[in-house]
Amino acid sequence: MRRELAVIVGVISASLGLAGCQLKDTGDNVVNGKMLFAEKCGTCHVLERAGATGTTGPDLDAAFRQSRVDGLGESTFQGVVLSQILHPNRNPQLNPEDRTETTPQMPANIVTGQDARDVAAYVAFAAGKQGKDEGRLAAAGASQAEGTAEAKDGVLDIPVAARGLAYQFADAKTPAGSVQIKSENPQSTPHDIAIEGNGVNEKGEVVTSGGTSEFTADLEPGEYTFFCSVEGHRAGGMEGKLTVE
Ligand code: HEC
Ligand SMILES: [Cu+2]
Numbered sequence: 001m002r003r004e005l006a007v008i009v010g011v012i013s014a015s016l017g018l019a020g021c022q023l024k025d026t027g028d029n030v031v032n033g034k035m036l037f038a039e040k041c042g043t044c045h046v047l048e049r050a051g052a053t054g055t056t057g058p059d060l061d062a063a064f065r066q067s068r069v070d071g072l073g074e075s076t077f078q079g080v081v082l083s084q085i086l087h088p089n090r091n092p093q094l095n096p097e098d099r100t101e102t103t104p105q106m107p108a109n110i111v112t113g114q115d116a117r118d119v120a121a122y123v124a125f126a127a128g129k130q131g132k133d134e135g136r137l138a139a140a141g142a143s144q145a146e147g148t149a150e151a152k153d154g155v156l157d158i159p160v161a162a163r164g165l166a167y168q169f170a171d172a173k174t175p176a177g178s179v180q181i182k183s184e185n186p187q188s189t190p191h192d193i194a195i196e197g198n199g200v201n202e203k204g205e206v207v208t209s210g211g212t213s214e215f216t217a218d219l220e221p222g223e224y225t226f227f228c229s230v231e232g233h234r235a236g237g238m239e240g241k242l243t244v245e
Contacts, residue, residue: 028114028117028118028120028121029114029118029121030118030121030122030125030137031136031137031140032115032118033115033117033118033119033120033121033122033123034050034122034126034133034137034140034141035140035163036111036115036118036119037050037052037119037122037123038050038051038052038140038141038142038143038163038164039162039163039164039187039188039189040110040111040119040188040189041054041110041119041123042054042142042163042164042165043056043164043165043187043189043232043233043236044056044057044106044232045057045058045059045060046059046060046061046062047060047061047123047126047127048061049126049129049131049132049133049141050122050126050133050140050141050142050164051141051142051143051144051164052141052142052164052165053142053164053165053236053237054165054232054236055232055235055236056104056231056232057104057106060123060127060128061127061128062128063127063128064077064123064127064128065127065128066128067128068127068128068129074124074125075124077123077124077127078117078120078121078123078124079120081119081120081123081124082116082117082120084106085108085109085110085111085116085119085120086108086109086116087108088105088106088107088108089105089106141163141164142161142163142164142165142166143161143162143163143164143166143168144161144166145161145166145167145168145169145170145237145240146168146169146170147169147170148169148170148171148172148173149168149169149171149172149173150172150173150174151172151173151174151175151179154177154178154179154180155179155180155182156172156174156179156180156181156182156242157182157183157184158172158181158182158183158193158226158240159183159184159185159186160183160184160185160186160187160191160228162186162187163187165228165233165236165237165238166237166238167183167193167226167228167238167240169240170240171240171241171242171243172226172240172241172242172243173242173243173244173245174219174242174243174244174245175244175245176219176220176221176244176245177218177219178216178217178218178219179216179217179218179219179244180214180215180216181193181195181204181214181215181216181217181226182204182212182213182214183204183212183213183214184210184211184212185207185208185209185210185211185212185213186209186210187208187209188208188209189208190206190207190208190230191206191207191208191213191228191230191233191238192204192205192206192207192213192228192229192230193213193214193215193226193227193228194226194227194228194229195217195224195225195226195227195242196224196225196227197222197223197224197225197242198219198220198222198223198224200217200219200224202215202217203215203229206229206230219244220244221244221245222244223241223242223243223244224241224242224243224244225239225240225241225242226239226240226241226242227239227240
């Protein structure tokens, strides 16, 4: 009972603060909320301000945009998001396409306690809202892939980025021949690395939390694609061009 009350009071005081100014001391830390969102939620949801590109669950910008236009307050949003985190899929739904299986499910309690309140506060602040995050919030979103990974001594290393559906590199290059392709994954979200093109279709193991996905392939010169084969991740942006010279 006591604990429930504390949650409710927390939600109300946070939303009052948020309505006035995004970074005022509200008791809820939206910077922490955004980092956690990008790491743990953004792999399944789109939320543009967080750089989140996941496609397994609903697009949260789309989900909240109309309610925002209709003038529903961020306190309401925060309550909705928090209860979704604590008790997801209370009503598992039939897949609208074939009406046989249930649609994918969101795991409960991915974040807990104050972290869950921080995430809910950030989503309430950001979902469906135009513009970009500023100040301390700006740097806390999903990582962006950048630059070209180049093979060294027959090893092509394309690590997973710190947060979100991204590798550290946007594309890659290697000389032809036998190449060991590897990708360390620092996230708790599972990822692997795979390549396809020119009749090649190979992948490493799915790994989490510091594990390395790797395999060796014999590659002829040409254009290939590297990507993560975990469902929804390639569509969310985990892919790049591999040029073999
Ligand atoms: C493994 C994929 C996955 C992860 C990770 C995930 N979600 Fe979800 N989420 C879903 C799916 C699927 C649904 C729709 C079905 C349901 O409600 O469970 C959903 C629904 C939601 C909804 C309701 C949207 C609507 O239109 O009603 C919210 C809000 C939400 N998630 C927020 C979050 C937050 C915040 C996190 C991180 C703490 C998170 N999700 C992590 C898959 C995920
Ligand atoms: Cu992945």
